[in-house]
Amino acid sequence: MSFLDHIKRCNNADLSQFEPWFIGNERAGFIHRDFAPVVASRAGLFSRGDRAWHLDAALDTPDKRTAAMRAFLLELRAQGHFKGLWREEAYPVTWEFARPALMAMERAAVPWFGVRAFGPHMTGYVRRKDGLHIWVPRRSYAKPTFPGQLDNTVAGGQPAGIGLHDNLIKECAEEAAIPRALAVQAKAVGFVTYWNQSGAQLKPDIMTCFDLELPGDFTPHANDGEVHSFELWPARRVFETVRDTTEFKYNCNLVLIDFFVRHGLLSADDPQFVAIVSGLKMVYTSPNGIG
Amino acid sequence: MSFLDHIKRCNNADLSQFEPWFIGNERAGFIHRDFAPVVASRAGLFSRGDRAWHLDAALDTPDKRTAAMRAFLLELRAQGHFKGLWREEAYPVTWEFARPALMAMERAAVPWFGVRAFGPHMTGYVRRKDGLHIWVPRRSYAKPTFPGQLDNTVAGGQPAGIGLHDNLIKECAEEAAIPRALAVQAKAVGFVTYWNQSGAQLKPDIMTCFDLELPGDFTPHANDGEVHSFELWPARRVFETVRDTTEFKYNCNLVLIDFFVRHGLLSADDPQFVAIVSGLKMVYTSPNGIG
Numbered sequence: 001m002s003f004l005d006h007i008k009r010c011n012n013a014d015l016s017q018f019e020p021w022f023i024g025n026e027r028a029g030f031i032h033r034d035f036a037p038v039v040a041s042r043a044g045l046f047s048r049g050d051r052a053w054h055l056d057a058a059l060d061t062p063d064k065r066t067a068a069m070r071a072f073l074l075e076l077r078a079q080g081h082f083k084g085l086w087r088e089e090a091y092p093v094t095w096e097f098a099r100p101a102l103m104a105m106e107r108a109a110v111p112w113f114g115v116r117a118f119g120p121h122m123t124g125y126v127r128r129k130d131g132l133h134i135w136v137p138r139r140s141y142a143k144p145t146f147p148g149q150l151d152n153t154v155a156g157g158q159p160a161g162i163g164l165h166d167n168l169i170k171e172c173a174e175e176a177a178i179p180r181a182l183a184v185q186a187k188a189v190g191f192v193t194y195w196n197q198s199g200a201q202l203k204p205d206i207m208t209c210f211d212l213e214l215p216g217d218f219t220p221h222a223n224d225g226e227v228h229s230f231e232l233w234p235a236r237r238v239f240e241t242v243r244d245t246t247e248f249k250y251n252c253n254l255v256l257i258d259f260f261v262r263h264g265l266l267s268a269d270d271p272q273f274v275a276i277v278s279g280l281k282m283v284y285t286s287p288n289g290i291g
Numbered sequence: 292m293s294f295l296d297h298i299k300r301c302n303n304a305d306l307s308q309f310e311p312w313f314i315g316n317e318r319a320g321f322i323h324r325d326f327a328p329v330v331a332s333r334a335g336l337f338s339r340g341d342r343a344w345h346l347d348a349a350l351d352t353p354d355k356r357t358a359a360m361r362a363f364l365l366e367l368r369a370q371g372h373f374k375g376l377w378r379e380e381a382y383p384v385t386w387e388f389a390r391p392a393l394m395a396m397e398r399a400a401v402p403w404f405g406v407r408a409f410g411p412h413m414t415g416y417v418r419r420k421d422g423l424h425i426w427v428p429r430r431s432y433a434k435p436t437f438p439g440q441l442d443n444t445v446a447g448g449q450p451a452g453i454g455l456h457d458n459l460i461k462e463c464a465e466e467a468a469i470p471r472a473l474a475v476q477a478k479a480v481g482f483v484t485y486w487n488q489s490g491a492q493l494k495p496d497i498m499t500c501f502d503l504e505l506p507g508d509f510t511p512h513a514n515d516g517e518v519h520s521f522e523l524w525p526a527r528r529v530f531e532t533v534r535d536t537t538e539f540k541y542n543c544n545l546v547l548i549d550f551f552v553r554h555g556l557l558s559a560d561d562p563q564f565v566a567i568v569s570g571l572k573m574v575y576t577s578p579n580g581i582g
Contacts, residue, residue, distance in 0.1 A: 188559030268455040
């Protein structure tokens with residue numbers, strides 16, 4: 001592996017297999033050609049034209065869209081879709097989190113509709129005399145997704161109805177027992193985007209990167225069963241583990257690479273410097289211009 | 292002004308007024324429609340076809356290209372082009388500084404041929420008990436470009452034949468009397484790109500951002516006449532001056548906005564957060580796909 005390999009691995013999507021879907025004039029997401037028959041089977045919800053899908057224009061408010069989509073998704077669930085991943089957690093449907101959501105959608109369905117997901121990903125670090133250290137959690141072996149893999153210090157999906165910073169403060173408490181007085185000091189320092197495909201599912205996601213400098217005498221600990229354990233690693237060990245292995249959950253590598261760049265661990269004269277920094281903000285422009 | 296206004300001001304180029312020029316299969320830059328007759332007047336150097344210009348294929352080494360172009364540019368200078376800006380300083384012609392240059396070109400000609408320029412831009416800062424401070428220089432009132440404007444702590448154009456970090460160390464000594472032992476601690480932390488047009492000139496430039504934490508008892512001072520004076524400002528004052536005024540040289544605002552983002556001075560819940568961070572890495576895709 002290399003940093004660029006991680007970027008390529010996250011950005012494996014082939015958008016030629018997808019068509020966009022719209023709510024009015026706004027692109028809401030992407031539907032894979034293998035999932036399209038499922039969408040088409042629900043009479044009246046979507047219509048197709050001009051190489052794109054269009055949500056029924058009669059659903060003219062976010063609430064109406066959310067309700068109609070939920071009824072459809074519950075039917076799919078009854079047919080065996082989404083397996084154990086249904087969470088009863090509403091995600092906003094929008095390309096920019098700061099804009100009012102077009103509707104809400106159950107989290108488990110989001111990648112099936114190629115809807116962008118959001119979320120804070122925080123790196124908790126300690127400045128010690130012997131150098132920068134990073135708190136590295138290992139995901140619970142009981143988690144349904146990526147069990148036992150290494151993770152960002154604190155990270156979470158972004159539900160509708162709460163700000164990114166407030167959501168991070170909540171996740172800090174739940175995942176790492178970081179008290180509010182510390183968590184509020186976390187600083188948004190950038191974002192990372194990628195286009196990841198898994199079968200018919202697409203994640204055109206954006207992660208907001210936060211840094212939190214933690215005092216040397218503070219130890220995070222798992223609070224909600226999502227984390228197996230925390231270890232404080234020298235930044236250099238994290239750097240090498242990201243660069244050389246796939247031990248971290250795939251998208252968490254990008255957040256750490258962004259951290260390494262911002263904290264000056266790469267050289268400006270590294271021949272891959274520009275490609276790495278560019279790759280962390282992937283703009284996917286497909287041949288048919290739907291990216 | 293606002294941060295987004297600065298990004299728009301730097302990215303004012305209308306690529307529909309330009310055509311790309313190539314060395315072999317590699318795009319070297321852009322030529323404005325008003326400058327095209329000048330280029331066409333030099334028989335044998337460029338040929339035009341397929342809405343693009345092509346440097347004579349007989350110039351099959353970087354040295355041959357550099358020599359042929361230099362002869363042309365000297366003629367233009369004799370005709371009154373470039374005015375007082377001719378510097379006798381060779382810039383590399385390449386889209387990626389890490390790649391071997393296709394040729395070299397006199398600095399004053401670079402924006403006339405829409406060739407990407409490179410350069411380190413460093414923010415020198417001090418962590419004081421009363422908060423982050425930034426060393427702000429005012430450009431000499433005798434400089435031919437942007438006299439008297441505020442600037443990044445240390446910045447310079449990037450000539451051929453020296454690395455970015457080594458060039459920064461040299462500029463630190465020349466512009467701010469920062470000794471080598473301090474300057475080597477500067478860290479590359481990202482880059483900023485923009486597409487700026489001024490008449491027939493195009494700057495599709497990239498600036499490598501460096502941070503240098505300076506000790507509280509160190510004071511930079513002008514060493515080569517390029518800087519009028521240095522002042523240590525609270526980061527908040529720099530933030531407000533960038534946001535609300537045009538006192539800083541236009542492209543230096545972008546480097547400081549990148550600094551503000553990386554140091555957590557913007558909120559993740561600022562409705563413009565994503566647009567600002569995206570805007571610092573502008574990918575220009577023109578309707579005819581030459582961007």
